[in-house]
Amino acid sequence: MSKGEDESLNGGRGAAIHFDGWEFRPAQRQLLVQGVRVPIGGRAFEVLRVLVQRRGEVVTKDELLAKAWHGVVVEENNISVQIRALRKLLGAQTITTLNGCGYQLSAASRDDAPELAAGTPPPEPLTELLGRQADLQVVLDRLADVALVTLTGPGGVGKTALAREAYSRRCALLQRAGIWVDLAPVREPQRVLTTLAQALSVELPAGSGQQDALVAALGHVEGLVVLDNCEHLHQALAPLMQRALSGAPGLRWLATSRMPLRLPGEAVLRLEPLSVPADGRLAPAQAIEHGAVALLCKRVADADRRFRLDEANVGAVVALCDRLDGLPLAIEMAAxxxxxxxxxAVQGLLGQRLKLSAPPGRDGGVRNATLRDTYDWSYGLLSATEQMVFRRLEPFLGGFCAELAQQVASDDDEGGAIGAWEVLEALASLVDKSLVQRGKDGSGRFYLLESAREHARASLQSAGECQQVQRRHARAVAQRLATAQADA
Ligand SMILES: Nc1ncnc2c1ncn2[C@@H]1O[C@H](COP(=O)(O)OP(=O)(O)O)[C@@H](O)[C@H]1O
Ligand SMILES: [Mg+2]
Known part of the structure; x- marks a missing residue:
């Protein structure tokens, strides 16, 4: 069907049409500018309807009078009044006057660009996203502005859950198909290209030039591609993504990864655990406003319909969320x-948190089957030095500063290979990879989530380094105390 015969626009049931910065909704008789509904008079809307219908073509004044005024005889300057009103709303350049002839909508509709060949639904389970309204809005805003948005954060913090919701919303908003690619099962870097091509329905030529062929095939296609679980494939993804970002400008990418992809123009959004009340003495109605409490209560109630958050249990619920660091995966397992x-009884079990396994049917994929698997996966992707430094941070219950970490994790003074500088570099990298959290108060302190600390403890034990690290920790703390006393 050509644009000139776009009957759905006339019938009033038409789908929204998107232009850069504004959206025309014929079915609802609405005009949105930068996502916000703006008031528009009935006649101006009719004029715009005709121009949108014939976008890119010249519409004569007679045609406008016939279609927007339905043949009612009016003075010609009525048209220029409506055109002026539309230009005020949409910008002066949007409608061009062709002297003596008529008017032309010069904005190109994004809906005219080719779509991704086959859309894919986001993966199951599709559960309600709790406590992430502000984060969701940030993701959607960034996706409207930049070509690549990466959600980072520790395993189980809810990157995939948030990406799923953002994906559904963005595709619905643009009325476009999207593609969801789960990269977790892709083990060999050389399979990245073929996996993407397959997901995007692009046939690759045999031999060399495959990357070029993929980018060329995507050309002017528009839509959103989610790359879920990228952390182990950064090296293979970087050159490909760099090409795609410049060669296929119509695509938007949303990646989830425990660390940023580090590509030019990438917007990195670090996801914090869900919010936990600072104090357990809140009223239930206030406590449930916090994402961690809402998630715990929802999951418990899913399994036990009699469960209610009330005055009697709110303190214990908040304490449990706190001990689980607000980490959604841990909360679901505990629930x-x-x-x-x-x-x-669950509070009592928390010492063995890493053994908590996902309830049947709700695991987040093989890697998230238990919290231990989640950390094994992250730990396995670290360099040997990073692994060593990570496990040696175990004694720091309640946080630490970089200097203390250097004293405890370095071992070059005892004949080892790790000096203070290596510790600092590894620490920065561990923050990047979401295994160490940076304190939110800007004080330069760091901390491990409790589940991460448990993994560090297990790794420390297997490496046979417990005694050495405890000794170094005790010495560093004693030195600190002595200095503090001397200064006092
Ligand atoms: N905001 C949330 N609301 C509801 N469930 C959530 C939320 N965040 C995470 N979850 C659930 O917690 C589990 C872990 O989240 P997931 O998105 O898989 O973490 P990540 O991708 O960061 O490893 C999943 O089962 C997910 O559905
Ligand atoms: Mg995930």
């Missing part, structure tokens, strides 16, 4: 146990 054995 399954709360439903079965009660909240007090």
């Amino acid at each position: 399954a146990r709360v439903a079965a054995i009660g909240i007090d």
